[in-house]
Amino acid sequence: MKFLHRFLILATMPAAHAWTPGQEPPAMPLDSFQLPEGLEITPWAASPALFNPTNLDIDHLGRIWVTEGVDYRGKAGRQEGGDRIVILEDTDGDGKCDSSKVFWQDPELVSPLGIAVFDNVVYVSQPPNLLKLTDADRDGKFDPKSGDKREVVLTGFNGKNHDHSLHSLTAGPDGKFYFNQGNTCAVFTDKSGKTFRVGSYYYKSGGGEWPVDTKAVSGEKSDDGFVYVGGFTVRMNPDATHAEIVGYNYRNSYEQTINSLGYVFQNDNDDPPACRTSNVLEYGNAGYFSNDGTRFWNADQRPGQDTPTAHWRQENPGSMPAGDVYGGGSPTGVAFYENGALGEKFNGTLLSCEAARNVIFGYKPETDGAGFKLDRTDFLTTNPEKQFDGADFTGGVKKKAAPDQDKLKFNFRPSDVCVGPDGALYVTDWTDPRVGGHDTQDEAASGIIYRIAPKGFKSVVPKIDLGKVDGAILALKSPAVNVRYLGYQKLKTTGASAYDAVAKVLEDPNPFVAARGIWLMPYLGEKGRAKLNSILTGTNAGDRLTAFRAIRRTDGAIEDLPYARKLATDSSPEVRAEAARAMRYRKFDESREVLVAVAEKYDGKDRAYLESIGIGAGHDTEALWKAIGQKMKPGAPADWTDIFARLTWRLMPEAAVPSLKTRAAAAGLSEAQRKLAVDSLAFIKSKDSADALMDLAAEGSAVRDQALWWLVNRSEGEWSSFGLKEQLKKRKLIEDAVPLVEVIVPAKPESTKFTVADVMALKGDASRGKTVAARCVMCHKIGKDGPDYGPDLKGFGSRQAPEIVARSIVDPSFDISHGFEGTAINLKDGKWIDGHIVADGDPVVIRATGGLTQRVPKNQIASRKDMDRSLMLGADQLGMSAQDVADVVAWLKTY
Known part of the structure; x- marks a missing residue:
């Protein structure tokens, strides 16, 4: 069995900082990894060359740049001098790093979550700032005293030393920069002077620094006229002008990747129930919060809705398709593999790191109408059995590293994946028995970089001369995304004289490589414009789409409206949908023709297509509906087609x-x-709509229950200003306010009657455990029974070791799962209500033990505070014996 020795690299190199790592955990056996046939994984670098890697990028010289998070969360300040950015290099070509040096170490760096390198310019995502560092003398060390320059590109991002904060910047094939921010939110102003106000109820939660009061701006319009909440993705020019929010209302998208056709893909974390990988529909709303940012998804979960549907509001108008929702996890870095050493069959593979599940997912996105099908596979994993441990969704128990080699599979925590200019994949591994919950257990802060390549691979990094057109073409064809940007910029500035060289790229048999040339055509003179027009009338839908996108990204240098009018009747639904979205910021007299034409070809099923129509209509949805009605002539309301409905x-x-x-x-x-x-009525914000629902909620109505549910829900949400409660009472649709019930979760006992070890010494009876588990139904779903209060127990016991399950029952406060923290509300009459806050409006909606949901008027609240114990009762408090717990553990392993 081969093992990775963590100190085989740079074994004699002294540490470059005062912090001294602790005991190293055992090394991961390489044969623990499962990956596609024909590929192999090899260690490329390990501590002390790097520690706790949060993000990586690879420059055109093949050097790997890594941001570190040694000072992550509770470990803040343990490294003297602050966190670091390190440059790693294989100088002798033997496939292993033999050089590690510190580019920048500074107290300003505290677990930065993103890095992007463009020659001697480095962008670092370090809240509250997006930083630009220029290594003027190109010595690989940032030092302002030697003329190097630090610039704040943008500022106003919450969440320094917080996972839900500013993430990595990436270059797109359009020459634009893309970056994202989690739901700690932000208020920032681009270099054009346009301010974006992105807020939500999630404010000062989970630690970190919050310099901007994003709760105060939640629901306010940004300068582009639209309201944004939650996490978001920004597209902008490299000089930080012309910023646009191209996706929003995420929980915590860790990273985005943009392929050469201009599609944006990301993953998004909502642990435990509904992590996902998705395509970002341009300008789309992902649906995590309510539209004003005050309500979590579970406050608006409709009767009978499953978690993935409710969580990303998939049955709400105005929410984009959620993609692949796979459940609990901790998604991290993403990449899109287009060309390189892995071979043609891997071209077009979306890779998504999932640290909690010890895996990198692989997808081959297939167009499905105007959207995508995302079928998931395990591209790389140490845990094919899928028995997970040390993660929030498994109960969150902190598990120290064990010497047992079988346990090491849980320590593979891929934080990022990147394609190098040599065509190989490089994966950073955080290597920790715990992920999520704002915690780390590896006191050594270990880090590894693995390389994935064909067996026997010899790394060759092409020598790129960016001063020449041929060198720029070589860069444009690079497998490494940010290297391609260097070629793009050189060819763009070269202009018409680069046309012939770029035209040859269009002939490349790899459609992703060929597409890179299309983006340059608007800047290559008359021949470039003519070629662009011929592509737009060609037979390849992907090329037509890319060509139209290239026109749109010229920031108005080429007027896109005439093209949109032609493409509105294109044979491809994805092209028509793009034409619709291109109308978002136009006046309706300009966009009407395009939007009506696109709507006429709606098939009644394609959700991404339908959402594109709504997105393109912007603020003119009312005018568009009337225009569509004039065109379609739907007839009497009862005669409408399902498409028009x-x-x-x-x-x-x-x-x-x-x-x-x-x-x-x-x-x-x-x-x-x-x-x-x-x-449909429930989503029209008007008093007339509320009155209509009241009539439909009358006794004897076939839709009474549904209408009444919406009236109660909306009266506490987006219709709260209508004062519906009194009208509902007058119509006897609801009763007078029910007195609030005090709910106090008992304090954690100072000691327990038995320990986890006592439980593990017993043999459990699964059939008896099923009966005993009925006590859990007051908080957990078991089958169809139980509330959505604690985690769903289905599959819980099969995902982790029995001792972890036992610990979560015996002592649930030992490690509270992220997402299940409690709040204690103190009422002015002296009562207390302990529970989860699911909506922070007026009233505050809080869900307590047993799923009891209460609506607390803000004028009755004296104070509120975060709880320091679990909302779940321990085994002792539930009257369970050690044998009862052993039986429940045995049953959960089968459930």
Whole structure:
């Protein structure tokens, strides 16, 4: 068995900082990794060359740049001088790093989560700033005294030393920069003077630094006229002008990758229930918070909705498709493999690191109408059995590294993946028995970089002369995304004289490489423009789409409206959807023709297509609905086609209220058609819509229950200003305010009657355990029973070791799962309510033990505080014996 010895690299090199790592955990056996046939994984670098890697990039010389997080969260300040950015290099070509030097170490650096390198310019994501560092003398060491320059590109990002903060910057094929921010949110102003105000209820949560009061701006418009909440993705020019928010309302998207056709992919963390990998539909709303940022998804979960649907609001108009929702996890870095050493069959592979699951997922995204199908595989894993441990979604128990080699699979924590200019993949490994929960257990702060390449691979980094067109073409064809940017910029500035060289790129058999040339055509003179026009009338839908996107990214240098008008009737739904989204910032008299034409070709099923129409309409959804009606002539409300009804649902026009009320009550329509009409009314923010729902909630109405549920929900949410509660009482649709019930979770006992060791010494009886587990139904779902309060128990016991399951029952406060922290509300009458806050409006909605949900008017709240113990009761408090716990553990292993 081969083992990686962590100090085989740079064994004699002294540490470059005062902090001294502790005891090293055992090394990962290389044969623990499973990866595609024909590929091999080899150690490329390890501590002390690097520690706790958070993000990496690879420059055109093949050097790997790494941001470190030694001072992560509770370990802040343990490294004298601050965190570091290190440059790693294989100088002798033997496939292993033999040089490590510190580019920059500074107290300003505290677990930075992103780095992007463009020749001698380095961008670092370090809240509250996005930094630009220029290594003027190119000595690989940032030193302002030697003329190196530090610039703040943008500022106003919350979450220094917080996971949900500013993430990495990446160059797109359009020459633009992309970066994202988690739901700690931000208020920032680009270099054009445009301010973006992105807020939410998630404020001062989970530690870190919060210089901007994003809770105060939640629901406010940004200078582009739109409201943004939650995490978001920004596209901007390299000089930080012309910034746009191209996706928003995430929880915590760790990183984005943009392929050469201009599609943006990301992953997003909501542990434990609904992590996902997705395509970012341009300008799309991911659906995590309510549109004003005050309500979490579970405050608006409808009766019968499953978690993935409710979590990303997939049955709400205005939410983009969620992609692959796979459950609990801790997604991190992403990359899109287009060309290189791995071979043609891997071209077009989306890679997504999932640290909690000890895996890098692989996807081959397939277009599905205007969206994508994302079928998931395990590209690289140490845990094919999928028995996970040391993560929030497994119970969050802190588990120290064990010498047992079988346990080491849990220590593989891929934090990032990147394609090098040699065509190989490089993976940073955080190497820790714990992930999530703002915690680390590896006191050595170990780090590894693995290389994935064909067996027997010899790394060759092409020598690129960026001063010449041929060198720029070589850079443009690079497998490394940020190297391609260098070639793009050189060819763009060269202009018409570079046309012939770039035109040859269009002939490349690899469609991703060929697409890179399309983006340059607008800048290559008359021949470039002519070629662009010929591509737009060609037979390849992907090329037409890319060409139109290239025109759109010229920031108005080429007028895109005439092209959009032609493409609105294109044979490809993804091209038509792009034409619709391109109308977002236009006046309706300009966009009407395009949007109506695109709407006419809606098939009634394609969610990404429908959402693109709504996105493109921007603030003119009412006018568009009327224009579509004039064109389609849908007839009487009960005679509408399902296509027109679904368009109405998405556009949310106030003028449709009478017709929707008629459809909801129409006996000749199916139950599904009537329910869609009720849902449509619920998303139209008008008093008329509320009145219509009140009529539909009357006794004897076929949609009474649904209408009433929406009235109660909306009266506490986006319709709170309508004062519906009194009207609902007058109509006897709801009762007078129910007195608030005090709910106090008992304090954690000072000691327990038995220990985890006592439980593990017993043999469990699964059949008896199923009966005993009925006590858990007050907080957990078991089958169809139980509330959405604690984690769903299905599959819980099979994902981790029995001692971890036992610990979570015996002492649930030992490590509280992230996402299940409690809040204690003190009422002015002296009562206390302990629970999860699911909506922070007026009233505050809090869910307590047993799933009891109460609505607390803010004027009745004296104070509130975070709880320092679990909301779950321990085994002793539930009257369980050690044998009871052993039995439940045995049952959970089968459930």
